Amino acid sequence: MSVESVETLVVGGGVSGLAYAHARGERADLLLCEASERAGGLVRTDETSIPGARFERGPEALQTGSEAMRALVAELGLELVEAPAAARRRYLDRAGRLHAVPTGPLGLLRTPLLSARGKLRLLSEPWRDARGGLSGSLADFVRHRLGPEALAALVDPVIGGIHAGDPEQLSLRATFPELQRAVMAHGSLFGAMRARRGGPRAGLARPRGGMQRLVDALAASLGPRLRTGCPVEALARDGEGWRATTPVGPIRAQRVVVALAARDAARLLERAAPDVAELAAEVTSERLVGLVLAWPRAAVGHPLDGFGYLVPSREGQLHLGTLFSSSIDPSVCGEDTAMLRVLAGGARHPELVDADDSELIERLLAEVRPRLDLRGEPRAQALLRWRGALPRYDLAHPRRLERIEGALPAHPGLALLGNWLRGIGLNALVGEARALAGASAVDPG
Numbered sequence: 491m492s493v494e495s496v497e498t499l500v501v502g503g504g505v506s507g508l509a510y511a512h513a514r515g516e517r518a519d520l521l522l523c524e525a526s527e528r529a530g531g532l533v534r535t536d537e538t539s540i541p542g543a544r545f546e547r548g549p550e551a552l553q554t555g556s557e558a559m560r561a562l563v564a565e566l567g568l569e570l571v572e573a574p575a576a577a578r579r580r581y582l583d584r585a586g587r588l589h590a591v592p593t594g595p596l597g598l599l600r601t602p603l604l605s606a607r608g609k610l611r612l613l614s615e616p617w618r619d620a621r622g623g624l625s626g627s628l629a630d631f632v633r634h635r636l637g638p639e640a641l642a643a644l645v646d647p648v649i650g651g652i653h654a655g656d657p658e659q660l661s662l663r664a665t666f667p668e669l670q671r672a673v674m675a676h677g678s679l680f681g682a683m684r685a686r687r688g689g690p691r692a693g694l695a696r697p698r699g700g701m702q703r704l705v706d707a708l709a710a711s712l713g714p715r716l717r718t719g720c721p722v723e724a725l726a727r728d729g730e731g732w733r734a735t736t737p738v739g740p741i742r743a744q745r746v747v748v749a750l751a752a753r754d755a756a757r758l759l760e761r762a763a764p765d766v767a768e769l770a771a772e773v774t775s776e777r778l779v780g781l782v783l784a785w786p787r788a789a790v791g792h793p794l795d796g797f798g799y800l801v802p803s804r805e806g807q808l809h810l811g812t813l814f815s816s817s818i819d820p821s822v823c824g825e826d827t828a829m830l831r832v833l834a835g836g837a838r839h840p841e842l843v844d845a846d847d848s849e850l851i852e853r854l855l856a857e858v859r860p861r862l863d864l865r866g867e868p869r870a871q872a873l874l875r876w877r878g879a880l881p882r883y884d885l886a887h888p889r890r891l892e893r894i895e896g897a898l899p900a901h902p903g904l905a906l907l908g909n910w911l912r913g914i915g916l917n918a919l920v921g922e923a924r925a926l927a928g929a930s931a932v933d934p935g
Contacts, residue, residue, distance in 0.1 A: 492739065496521045498930065499734055499743035501722045501758065504531025506907035507749030508708035509562065509920045511715065513927035521743075522712060523736060525721035529709040532879060533916070535700030540870040543823035545782045545831065546701050547874060549916055550813055555692030556917035558924050563697070566707040573694035577818045579796035582647055583807075586860055588792070588799050591644070608639030616678040624670050627885060629657040631669065635679060647800035650810045653914065654776040654836025654880050656803075664883035664891070694797070696819050725762040732762075732903060745903045745930065749923075751775070752881055752910035763904060765897045769890055773910045775878035777843040781832040781854050782815075782872040790828050791863025798831075799861065807857050808842060809834040827869065832858055837882070843875050881910035905930075 496519050500507045503524030511522045522529075532548035539545075551573060552559060563570060581588040584603055592601040598609060615635050623634035628649065632641040641657065649657045653665060663670055672682035697703035709716055717738075724735040725746065734741045748755050752773035759767035797818060800811035809832050816822050816829040823829050832854050835842040842850060851873060858864065891911065898904060907923055 493733075493742050494521075494739060495742045497743065498745040498747065499523065499722075499732065499741055500747045500749060501725075501734070502531075502749035502754075502908070503529035503709070503716065503718065504749060504908075505533055505705060505708075505916055506909070506919045506923050507747070508705060508712070508716075509923035510747055510749065510907060510927050512562070512565070512708050512711050513924045514930060516711075520715055521741065522716045523720045523722050523734070523741075524716065524718045527719050529716060529718055530702060530705030532876075533701050533705045535702035536872070537700070539872045540782065540784050543784050543827060543829060543870070544700055545815055545822060545829055545872070547780075549701055550815065550831070551694045551696050551701070551818055552704075553692045553915070553917055554695050556921060558921040559917050562920055562924070563704075566704070566711065568703060568707055569698045570695040571698050571819065571821070573696070573797075573818045574820070576795045577694055577797050577814075581796055581799035582644065583799055583801040583805055583811075583861060584643070585805070588861060590796070603643045604639055608637060608643070611637035612640045616680045618678065620673050620677045624662065624673065626662065627658055628660045628662045628665055631662045632657065635673070642802060642804050646804070647802040647811065650803065650836060650838065651800040651833075653883070654778055654810060654833070655882055656837040659837065659882065659884055661883050661885050661887050664887040694818065700822075722758060725758050727762060727901075730902070743903075745905065747905045747907060747926070747930075749907040751878060751908060753878060755906065755908065755910075763897070763901045766894060766901065766904070766906070769894050769897070770906075770910070772886070772890060774882045774884065775910075776836045776880045776882060777840040778833060778835045778876045778879055779842050779845075779850065780874035780876075781834070781851060782874065783828075783830040783832065783858075783868045784823060784870040785828045785830060785864060785868050786866065787826050787828045789865040791865070792861075794828060794862075803838055808839055809854055809857050810836055810838070812858055812862070830858075830862070836880070843877055847873055880914055883914075 498520040500511050500522040503522055507522055508529060511520055514520055534547040535544055536547050537544040580591040582591055582603055589603050592598045618635050623631035629641055632645045646657055649655055676682040676685055720736055722734045722736055726733050728742055731742055731744045732746045752770045756767045756771035794814045794817045798811055798813035801807045811833055813831040815831050834854060905926055912922055
């Protein structure tokens with residue numbers, strides 16, 4: 491069987507792999523192999539499961555503050571539709587009632603989410619030791635700077651919504667390095683906020699027609715250089731390059747960019763780069779379920795004037811929160827319907843991913859109904875499961891990344907991308923991919 495040769499082989503057609511391949515340019519001698527029949531990974535807009543409506547199976551929207559993402563969208567010629575201004579509002583649950591997340595000092599003073607003592611402790615943040623809590627867990631940092639009540643009422647639910655994780659288990663340096671840098675530069679979080687006052691505020695947007703338009707456009711830009719349904723089954727050194735085994739024949743490449751989930755990267759690199767594979771295998775990923783609901787709008791008592799709500803772990807609920815999908819993008823359904831997406835599981839309840847469908851739906855609806863004043867029954871629903879969508883940036887993660895970076899020079903031509911490394915959001919993934927593409931164009935080795 492003849493061997494196909496390319497300069498760069500990209501393994502994995504999620505956002506990271508697609509963004510890297512696109513950023514290398516149309517003249518790059520490059521091939522991207524994706525095991526499944528579609529590219530895009532977790533970014534997927536479902537237009538068939540619920541008649542007359544569409545919903546996101548992955549990320550709900552883009553944050554528009556990223557230079558790398560703005561550049562990518564412009565290159566692809568995509569039209570972004572800004573979310574209504576009200577979608578910036580977030581709610582937090584307290585004892586079954588939803589309260590708007592406070593913004594600014596006046597909002598903090600008025601919010602019922604904190605006691606008077608909790609508010610005073612939070613407002614004393616500028617006088618806390620700037621060196622405290624910078625090297626441990628996110629929970630340690632927040633307790634030191636804002637107090638235990640702010641951690642439980644404000645930060646814990648936000649971490650549940652972003653990382654589906656437990657702030658006691660997550661590394662500050664890995665999850666929110668910008669907070670560490672802010673305190674080091676300005677002495678406090680309030681000082682950093684004052685320094686940023688008046689700067690541009692990131693908004694929310696989607697490509698017209700849904701998030702999948704982003705990955706579809708990336709895939710189209712690659713043309714025949716993208717091969718779906720083509721898993722890389724094995725990887726080995728081949729002289730100064732690499733040799734990949736695929737169902738359609740071997741591929742030889744000078745450079746291999748592995749843009750897979752941690753567990754898949756570990757499996758592929760087990761023989762070719764066992765030291766890197768061992769580190770990738772250490773990464774734990776959260777298990778999540780989602781319940782998408784199409785509800786008669788007239789039967790929803792809550793105004794749904796926001797992005798959604800989040801639930802603190804101390805409330806003892808199964809679900810992490812609910813997104814108001816039709817408020818973020820009113821075009822997803824008719825005006826007489828509200829589209830909601832309930833998220834559950836994560837570090838709090840990983841067992842839910844294996845729960846019986848009907849029992850799980852019943853239990854989630856029992857929690858969501860009183861919070862949004864839902865009456866009657868949904869017009870349609872869809873249950874989603876993710877068995878490893880969000881990697882856990884645990885306390886060992888910063889050191890793990892250092893060890894990976896130290897191991898890679900022993901494997902010339904090997905590079906890694908993915909949400910298990912330096913950021914889980916789309917902006918972070920695109921930024922990392924474009925930075926690597928720029929370095930690849932300069933240094934072909």
